[in-house]
Amino acid sequence: MEEKDCLSRLQKLCSKAEYCEADVYKKALKYMDSDAEAAARITRSLVEERYVDDLRYAGAYVREKANIQGWGPVKIRFQLRAKGVKDAVIAEALGEIEPQKANEKLDRLMAAKAKSLKGDPQLRLKLLRFGLSRGYGYEDVEASLGRIKNNA
Numbered sequence: 001m002e003e004k005d006c007l008s009r010l011q012k013l014c015s016k017a018e019y020c021e022a023d024v025y026k027k028a029l030k031y032m033d034s035d036a037e038a039a040a041r042i043t044r045s046l047v048e049e050r051y052v053d054d055l056r057y058a059g060a061y062v063r064e065k066a067n068i069q070g071w072g073p074v075k076i077r078f079q080l081r082a083k084g085v086k087d088a089v090i091a092e093a094l095g096e097i098e099p100q101k102a103n104e105k106l107d108r109l110m111a112a113k114a115k116s117l118k119g120d121p122q123l124r125l126k127l128l129r130f131g132l133s134r135g136y137g138y139e140d141v142e143a144s145l146g147r148i149k150n151n152a
Contacts (some may be wrong), residue, residue, distance in 0.1 A: 006031040007042050014051035018060045022084030024046050024052050037140055058093035066097050070105050075135020106144045114148060
């Protein structure tokens with residue numbers, strides 16, 4: 001594929017959804033048959049033209065994962081790092097999470113899980129693991145356990 005065609009194809013793709021710089025570079029590399037220099041030029045062009053913006057991508061990713069899927073900041077940070085997003089960008093994007101809403105989401109998730117484990121002798125341990133696996137910090141999970149126990 002020619003560089004111009006690849007750029008056009010990626011512009012169209014990036015105008016429909018958010019992508020991080022690393023994802024776009026991988027796509028460009030694939031379209032350009034592993035020509036790293038061409039892929040880097042295309043990616044740089046897309047960043048300069050604001051088709052690709054890691055902060056915008058990270059913000060959308062944080063909103064989706066925190067609000068819709070109920071992920072905690074630890075899991076979100078890990079996944080964004082895996083995508084090659086810089087720590088400063090991740091920190092800024094994670095700032096969009098409202099602590100009150102995150103706690104409420106965690107409480108709902110933990111309460112639902114507690115109902116499914118009702119009568120289990122390892123309830124507390126399983127709930128701790130569950131909360132941690134969702135990407136919340138130990139202190140947040142512990143606090144949530146206290147809140148749902150008081151409301152039960």
